[in-house]
Amino acid sequence: MTATKGLEGIVAAASSISSIIDGVLTYRGINIDDLAENASFEEVAYLLWYGKLPNRAELNQLQQQLDEYAVIPQQVIDQIKLYPNGTNSMAALRSAVSSLALYDEEANDMSAEANQRKAIKLQAKLPTVVAAFARIREGKEPVAPKKGVSIAYNFLYMLTGEEPAEVAVKALDQALVLHADHELNASTFAARVTVATLSDIYSGVTSAIGALKGPLHGGANEAVMVMLEEIGSFDNVESYINNALANKVKIMGFGHRVYKNGDPRAKHLQHMSKELGKLKGNMDLFNMSVKIEELVTGQKGLKPNVDFYSASVYTNLGIQRDLFTPIFAISRVSGWTAHILEQYQDNRLIRPRADYVGPSNVKYVPIEDR
Ligand code: COA
Numbered sequence: 486m487t488a489t490k491g492l493e494g495i496v497a498a499a500s501s502i503s504s505i506i507d508g509v510l511t512y513r514g515i516n517i518d519d520l521a522e523n524a525s526f527e528e529v530a531y532l533l534w535y536g537k538l539p540n541r542a543e544l545n546q547l548q549q550q551l552d553e554y555a556v557i558p559q560q561v562i563d564q565i566k567l568y569p570n571g572t573n574s575m576a577a578l579r580s581a582v583s584s585l586a587l588y589d590e591e592a593n594d595m596s597a598e599a600n601q602r603k604a605i606k607l608q609a610k611l612p613t614v615v616a617a618f619a620r621i622r623e624g625k626e627p628v629a630p631k632k633g634v635s636i637a638y639n640f641l642y643m644l645t646g647e648e649p650a651e652v653a654v655k656a657l658d659q660a661l662v663l664h665a666d667h668e669l670n671a672s673t674f675a676a677r678v679t680v681a682t683l684s685d686i687y688s689g690v691t692s693a694i695g696a697l698k699g700p701l702h703g704g705a706n707e708a709v710m711v712m713l714e715e716i717g718s719f720d721n722v723e724s725y726i727n728n729a730l731a732n733k734v735k736i737m738g739f740g741h742r743v744y745k746n747g748d749p750r751a752k753h754l755q756h757m758s759k760e761l762g763k764l765k766g767n768m769d770l771f772n773m774s775v776k777i778e779e780l781v782t783g784q785k786g787l788k789p790n791v792d793f794y795s796a797s798v799y800t801n802l803g804i805q806r807d808l809f810t811p812i813f814a815i816s817r818v819s820g821w822t823a824h825i826l827e828q829y830q831d832n833r834l835i836r837p838r839a840d841y842v843g844p845s846n847v848k849y850v851p852i853e854d855r
Contacts, residue, residue: 488840493742497835498677502533502823503666510749512666513537521753526636526661526816527551530608533666533823534601547605548633554609555630555639557581557617558588565614565621574618574807575698578814579691581614582607586687593685600829603686604822611818612636615811616643637661640815644804652764653802656757657812660798663750663791664813666820668743672696672703676821677828681835686825693821694814700737703817706809708737709796714806719773726780738793739781747788754794761801770797 489495503512510517513532520529524538531539531547539547561584568577586592589606591599617627620643628643637658641649667673675696680689697703716725729736741748755774762771774797781787799809 486838486840491742497669497674498828500668500824500827501536502820502827503668505668505743508744508746508749510667517663517749518753521659521662521750524662526658526665526819529662529665530819533819534604534826550602550605551609551636552630552632554606555613555632557585557610557613560588561585561614562617562621562627565618568618568622570622572622573698574615574811575694575704575814577618578611578615578811579694579698581618582611582687582694583691585610585614586685586691589687592687595683595685595829597826597829600686600826604826607686607690607818607822608636611815612640613643615808615815616640618811619644619805619808620646636815640812641802644808652761656761656798656802659753659757660795660812661816663753664795664816666817666823670702671699672817673821673824676825678835680825680828681832683829683832686822689825690818690821693817697810697814697817703792703810703813705737705790705792706795706799706813707806709793710800710806710809712737713770713773713796713800716773716777719769719776722773722776723780726777727784730781730784736777736781736785736787738789738796739785739787741788741790744788744790748790750791751789751794754791754798755789758794758797758801761798765801767801770800 501513503510504514512520512529513536515532515538520532524532527544527547528538531543561581564584565577565581568580585607589603591603594600613627613630620627625646628646630639631642634642635654635658638649638654641653641657669677672693676689676693679692680686700708716722726736758771758774759768762768774794778789778793781789795809795813796806799812800806804812
């Protein structure tokens with residue numbers, strides 16, 4: 486038995502949710518470009534859960550469920566108020582989502598109906614949790630969710646307490662579509678491993694949030710913004726990147742385990758970044774990003790991934806840097822829960838083997854002889 490480091494190239498589950506074949510990403514067989522240009526995030530979430538696009542009545546019903554479930558228990562709000570100053574935003578989300586289970590009387594109901602309902606509850610509540618956390622840490626009261634509006638609209642509204650601009654809602658909605666699912670990425674795999682023990686959906690999503698937090702996965706979008714801030718201005722880009730590459734420092738937002746010829750989602754975010762920059766009358770972040778891409782692709786052949794242009798998009802939407810990864814989670818929870826439901830449908834415990842490389846035939850030594 487020899488281990489494949491990072492499970493690269495290992496096919497670990499059969500799934501009919503999303504695919505990456507020859508660099509093309511599809512959700513339920515529909516090309517991501519088609520969805521990014523035409524679908525709302527709610528349609529995409531429905532597609533991931535039910536395997537087909539909703540008709541008008543089905544979409545309306547989902548909207549009603551999202552409206553009903555978007556409110557979070559007061560106890561969870563009270564707990565968020567007790568989080569220490571400076572709490573990491575993903576740690577806060579992980580803790581709050583774990584707490585949500587305590588106040589859901591069907592948390593441990595493993596029927597297919599209850600699990601589907603809980604998937605919609607989690608989708609509805611995550612934006613409320615993130616917005617509440619963002620306000621509470623600034624000493625403000627959370628804003629209650631609105632009914633009859635999209636998740637993108639509601640999130641921006643709950644964050645600021647103001648009606649968001651249409652262009653901002655559209656940009657965030659498209660970003661949510663692009664991040665919704667991605668085959669067997671690390672956080673989705675973590676969710677599937679957790680629920681394959683027949684643990685509950687909240688445990689699966691809590692595991693997934695923990696996995697998404699890392700800078701090699703969802704945390705990369707925030708790390709991109711840290712880098713852009715460190716670089717500071719267009720004129721510093723070249724020396725910063727050359728220096729980083731010479732010192733073998735990884736440039737966040739570049740490279741991908743599966744896509745070797747570019748991430749199909751990046752071009753949509755690049756376009757959005759440009760449009761939002763123009764609208765704001767400030768192209769600095771966009772221009773810096775393009776220059777970084779030119780240098781990294783030119784010298785290393787590495788292409789930007791989904792996280793690279795997300796950073797300038799979210800910043801131009803006025804969103805604080807440490808909320809970027811929680812926004813990724815607000816979107817990806819649709820994919821996580823779709824995968825969890827799929828795992829439950831045809832479950833087998835996920836329990837691989839390890840290639841033992843430690844010593845053997847070692848004798849126990851009594852403590853006084855060590
Ligand atoms: N910047 C500079 N070099 C990079 C790089 C990056 N972002 N990503 C990969 N490389 C280099 C590695 O240093 C390595 O070079 P070497 O063979 O000379 O040692 C080679 O490319 C292979 O990289 P590796 O880390 O083994 O690839 P992986 O498949 O294990 O990792 C990522 C994939 C995404 C984790 C990796 O590309 C990375 O860390 N990217 C930055 C973080 C990021 O943007 N994550 C979000 C992913 S959506």
